[in-house]
Amino acid sequence: MxxxxxxxxxxxxxxxxxxxxxxxxxxxxxxxxxxxxxxxxxxxxxxxxxxxxxxxxxxxxxxxxxxxxxxxxxxxxxxxxxxxxxxxxxxxxxxxxxxxxxxxxxxxxxxxxxxxxxxxxxxxxxxxxxxxxxxxxxxxxxGLKAMESKDQDFDVELHEAITEIPAPTEEMKGKVIDEVSKGYFWNDKIIRHAKVVVGK
Incomplete structure (x- = not known):
């Protein structure tokens, strides 16, 4: 080549x-x-x-x-x-x-x-x-209902104590002796507390 x-x-x-x-x-x-x-x-x-x-x-x-x-x-x-x-x-x-x-x-x-x-x-x-x-x-x-307070045990949820006096009997100590003004319920709701005298 x-x-x-x-x-x-x-x-x-x-x-x-x-x-x-x-x-x-x-x-x-x-x-x-x-x-x-x-x-x-x-x-x-x-x-x-x-x-x-x-x-x-x-x-x-x-x-x-x-x-x-x-x-x-x-x-x-x-x-x-x-x-x-x-x-x-x-x-x-x-x-x-x-x-x-x-x-x-x-x-x-x-x-x-x-x-x-x-x-x-x-x-x-x-x-x-x-x-x-x-x-x-x-x-x-x-719906108005009067509260029954007399001779009942004092209850701060229901009652307003105006004064305390010596209880006439031993059983009345701490109970409501008298009502100055009634308490009232309106359809089971308290609209006025009872003003009460309490035994001591």
């Missing part, structure tokens, strides 16, 4: 090596591009998932806020309605008692006129007792 043939052979070998090198680079670039494309695709999916999750949380927050605002509004309406009903009930209850007492007032006026024109003391006493009993019954029918 002469020099010229050797040179041609070398050029052919170099061309083949260059082609193989170019093919390897192309393959590497292709693989790299494919890998980058896959990563980009994966990043896009993750970003979309994050956006969806954010939107879901945002919607949940809006729903929770709406529920909270509705509850606040409902509670405020309930509070106003209850206060109004309580006020109306108090007014109605007072009005009911006053109406019931008007009959007693009428009887009292008639008894007063009777006392002016009559000197029949037993008749006057009877009239006064009738008016008093009517007053008591009217109040009792609407």
């Amino acid at each position: 002469n020099n010229k043939d050797q040179e041609l052979q070398n050029e052919a070998n170099n061309d083949n090596e260059n082609k193989e090198h170019n093919i390897d680079e192309a393959a590497i670039n292709f693989n790299a591009d494919d890998s980058l494309s896959g990563t980009t695709h994966l990043n896009d999916e993750m970003a979309n998932e994050e956006i969806d999750r954010f939107q879901e949380l945002e919607n949940q927050l809006k729903e929770s806020n709406d529920r909270y605002l509705r509850l606040v509004a409902e509670f405020d309406n309930f509070r106003k309605r209850t206060a109004k009903e309580k006020m109306e009930l108090t007014k109605t209850a007072g009005e009911d008692i006053v109406k019931a007492l008007l009959d007693v007032v009428d009887d009292s006026e008639r008894a007063a006129k009777q006392m002016e024109s009559s000197e029949d003391l037993p008749s006057i006493k009877e009239g006064i007792n009738l008016v008093f009993n009517k007053l008591k019954n009217t109040l009792q029918n609407r």
Whole structure:
């Protein structure tokens, strides 16, 4: 083989090596591009998932806020309605008692006129007792109840001691000997403590 043939052979070998090198680079670039494309695709999916999750949380927050605002509004309406009903009930209850007492007032006026024109003391006493009993019954029918204190054990929850006196008997020590003014319950609630004299 002469020099010229050797040179041609070398050029052919170099061309083949260059082609193989170019093919390897192309393959590497292709693989790299494919890998980058896959990563980009994966990043896009993750970003979309994050956006969806954010939107879901945002919607949940809006729903929770709406529920909270509705509850606040409902509670405020309930509070106003209850206060109004309580006020109306108090007014109605007072009005009911006053109406019931008007009959007693009428009887009292008639008894007063009777006392002016009559000197029949037993008749006057009877009239006064009738008016008093009517007053008591009217109040009792609407929840008023007198407290029974005399001869009972002294109780600071029920009684107010005005004074103490020596007990007439040993058994009366620490008990109510006398009532200065009666105590009263209104529908089982104490509205006035009994003022009492206690034995010591």
